Amino acid sequence: xxxxxxxxxxxxxxxxxxxxxxxxxxxxxxxxxxxxxxxxxxxxxxxxxxxxxxxxxxxxxxxxxxxxxxxxxxxxxxxxxxxxxxxxxxxxxxxxxxxxxxxxxxxxxxxx
Amino acid sequence: xxxxxxxxxxxxxxxxxxxxxxxxxxxxxxxxxxxxxxxxxxxxxxxxxxxxxxxxxxxxxxxxxxxxxxxxxxxxxxxxxxxxxxxxxxxxxxxxxxxxxxxxxxxxxxxxxxxxx
Numbered sequence: 001x002x003x004x005x006x007x008x009x010x011x012x013x014x015x016x017x018x019x020x021x022x023x024x025x026x027x028x029x030x031x032x033x034x035x036x037x038x039x040x041x042x043x044x045x046x047x048x049x050x051x052x053x054x055x056x057x058x059x060x061x062x063x064x065x066x067x068x069x070x071x072x073x074x075x076x077x078x079x080x081x082x083x084x085x086x087x088x089x090x091x092x093x094x095x096x097x098x099x100x101x102x103x104x105x106x107x108x109x110x111x112x
Numbered sequence: 113x114x115x116x117x118x119x120x121x122x123x124x125x126x127x128x129x130x131x132x133x134x135x136x137x138x139x140x141x142x143x144x145x146x147x148x149x150x151x152x153x154x155x156x157x158x159x160x161x162x163x164x165x166x167x168x169x170x171x172x173x174x175x176x177x178x179x180x181x182x183x184x185x186x187x188x189x190x191x192x193x194x195x196x197x198x199x200x201x202x203x204x205x206x207x208x209x210x211x212x213x214x215x216x217x218x219x220x221x222x223x224x225x226x227x228x229x
Binding site: 093103 | 116144145147152153154155156157160168170203205215217218219220222223
């Protein structure tokens with residue numbers, strides 16, 4: 001079946017620290033991979049995506065690389081800000097389209 | 113472009129009552145999805161439409177749940193005889209799957225939070 005596993009949170013960092021949130025997946029075929037972010041009181045927003053192996057998605061200083069050999073899509077940012085505090089969801093779409101399968105989410109807390 | 117909108121944003125109801133939620137997708141998006149999110153979990157797929165056709169339903173969608181998208185624009189999700197276990201955030205997303213494309217991107221609405229007492 002299709003599933004996504006994320007590191008448990010919360011992840012607590014100081015401002016300007018380096019961020020990694022691990023995400024691994026199980027899927028049949030070649031899924032598309034996504035990171036969504038949910039800020040407090042708001043809906044899910046697409047952060048970045050990658051549709052094939054070795055693709056790198058990037059947005060707002062965040063990056064993730066589609067690694068087929070390790071079935072991973074880890075989220076990274078070189079220098080986090082307080083405003084990055086949110087819940088981050090890794091997701092896959094089994095055929096690139098149709099339904100999304102989400103991980104359980106990782107809460108990030110950034111302190112000044 | 114206005115985003116995906118959902119109404120109401122919050123709904124409190126008593127067990128056994130029926131509730132209906134509405135989702136208005138981004139204009140011209142041909143796909144519309146419903147998900148459910150419980151506290152501390154990621155969203156779980158319920159069903160989706162391409163235009164007015166309902167193409168897939170999750171096993172999570174019991175007989176008490178029904179979704180429609182009658183004219184291929186807005187959609188409604190109805191829950192009959194609500195139970196306390198139905199309490200959750202109900203999310204709607206829409207996307208534009210272009211002819212011949214191999215992937216689409218889903219854009220989410222703010223959700224409807226349902227509390228069943």
